Amino acid sequence: MRGDLIRVLSTAEEKANELKLDGYEPDVVLLGKEAYEFIMAQINEEFGGDEEVFELSGLKIRVVEELDGDAVVIDSKAIGLGLGGAKRFKVVL
Numbered sequence: 310m311r312g313d314l315i316r317v318l319s320t321a322e323e324k325a326n327e328l329k330l331d332g333y334e335p336d337v338v339l340l341g342k343e344a345y346e347f348i349m350a351q352i353n354e355e356f357g358g359d360e361e362v363f364e365l366s367g368l369k370i371r372v373v374e375e376l377d378g379d380a381v382v383i384d385s386k387a388i389g390l391g392l393g394g395a396k397r398f399k400v401v402l
Contacts, residue, residue, distance in 0.1 A: 335396075337383050
């Protein structure tokens, strides 16, 4: 299970770094409900407890049910102003 958590964290960081290279400032990760529950279960199994998760790799978490098992790293100041500012990835395989 630890491998799944490491995979998600490294993918989120990779997508954030890609956005930074494109000139954006990623600050939020949008998670589907299924993805959020998967991550929360992984973290609680690894560290114990039954806590909610508010950040992922330094990015604020927002749950968007329509994303299901996916996540999107975004620059909340640039999203919607044109193309770019977001990178999507699969959390639940």
